[in-house]
Amino acid sequence: MALLRRFLMLTFALLLVAALLQCAKRGSPTGGPKDVEAPVMIKAEPENLSVNFKGNRIRLFFDEYIKLQDVQNQLIISPPLKYTPEIKPQGGASKFIEIILKDTLRDSTTYTINFGQSIVDNNEGNPNPFLTYVFSTGDYIDSLALSGVVKDAFNNVADQFVSVMLYELDSSFTDSTIYKDPPNYMTNTLDSTTIFTLKNLKAGKYVLVGVKDEAKNNTFDQDTDKIAFVEDTIQLPTDTTYLLNMFREIPDYSMLPPSLAAANRVLFGYQGQDPDVFIEPLTQLPDSVKTMVSKVPGKDSLNFWLTPFKADSLVFRVRLQNTEQIDTFTVKTRKLGPDTLLLNPSHRSKLPFEETFSVGANTPIIAVDRRQISVVYQDSLPLDFQSVLDTVENKVNITFEKEANTDYKITLEERSLMDFFGQTNDSMVYRLSTGGYADLGNLRMRLEGALAFPLIVQLTDEKGKVMRERYIQQQELLEFNNVDPGKYLVRLIFDTNENREWDTGRYLEKRQPERVIYYPEVIEVRANWELEQTFTVGG
Secondary structure, three states, rough: OHHHHHHHHHHHHHHHHHHHHHOOOOOOOOOOOOOOOOOOOOEEOOOOOOOOOOOOOEEEEEEEEEEEEOHHHOOEEEEOOOOOEEEOOOOEEEEEEEOOOOOOOOOOOOOEEEEEOOOOOOOOOOOOOOEEEEEEEEOOOEEEEEEEEEEEOOOOOOOOOOEEEEEEEEOOOOOOHHHHOOEEEEEEOOOEEEEEEEEEEEEEEEEEEOOOOOOOOOOOOOOOOOOEOOOOOOEOOOOEEEEEEEEOOOOOEEEEOOOEEOOOOOEEEEOOOOOEOOOOOOOOOOOOOEEEEEOOOOEEEEEEEEOOOOEEEEEEEEEEEEOOOEEEEEEEOOOOOOOOOOOOOOOOOOOOOOOOEEEEEEEOEEEOOOHEEEEEEOOOOOOOOOOEOOOOOOOEEEEEOOOOOOOOEEOOOOOEEOOOOOOEOEEEEEEEEEEOHHHEEEEEEEEEOOOOOEEEEEOOOOOOOEEEEEEOOOOOOOEEEEOOOOOEEEEEEEEEOOOOOOOEEOOOOOOOOEEEOOOOEEEEEOOEEEOOOOOOOOO
């Protein structure tokens, strides 16, 4: 018995030593599983969904330490408040949020405070998605809802952070209300979805608009914001899902103060659609001075060109055709050098099969001497070509038949081009080459379904840049040949007014933009490959 007792005591001692040695070993703690749980609101003061709200302070309590992230963009209060509330904590961790309201609240109104995804836990940044606090200054909480989807009228991807605004259609509402007053209700698509839902609404008639509110002032600014609108009156309650088709309006026309850009050029910038204007110098010009006006390619500007003469200032009158709008401007002159003729080729090495080589200039080209231009291939063999002066784009297009894997030399001898000031070019040589057909792919597309002609069909890259374009007025097989390998989108524009370009909309005219739809998949074109697709258009 004593022997058994000594054996048990020895065994216990050995186990104790082993345990102590194990505890003494160094190692790295595992830290446990990663926290993936979002913070949970456990209490609110006053309670969520409170009625007869009278105070100006709200506190929300959570089950763990939280912090605010991007709250200035994520926070949406509906109806909008005139003054931004104070929200604590900013830049630190806490187990509660405090909101201090600075507005006088409307009577008998349901307010919604949506935090988006701005409330995250302090350690891992897990968001509490779209936490909403609702209260009413009246006896009950409004409970109706309205939902829909935001898309872009032209681009394949919609903008983020679109404000969806609901205006009550009462005696005070006019079409200009959205330019100066905040809405009765508002929500935001944030950065994660294009679907929206307006909640806690009361019954009535409304106007629904969407605004890409760049200034965050809860109104529509035509110069900076995109807009979408539903033409029909919204009657709540409703189970209809609404589509907001976002577009940027062409601003109202206005001529900006001109500036002297060079000794022989005055630059007139403008806003709005390309204007049909008459620019008249009121300063008395000598009979020897010649003038002309040209559009600056790709910019909302006009150049007023004049041959050199001396003056302290120039006075201009700008009259918009078919209107009574007249602007008068004075431009102070100063010592500036004149514009000298500079040429700019469209291509410098590779010349794609489907593109045209052109030479542009910085001053207006008025004459082309075709006898001073030559095109040769394989260094010495002359090639027939055509040269056409494009006065709108201020460039000379040089077209000729192209072959695969061929080198071309285009020469503009001295005095082949002359500009408005009588300047001519120096001799210029451009060396170009084509690739092989095997390095390119061909795409054919059949259109079916609810088609309405004419159609503009555009092949674009994934960012929307137009690579090829076709204008069709009847059903036909579309062919995009000799395309660089890559991923492409196909865009259809329903050219309702037949002006061969996409037209945007206008809110005050209740005019929606022309319809644009995309082929539902990204198309991959491969080298030395023939691809045929069918595009079925829905109604």
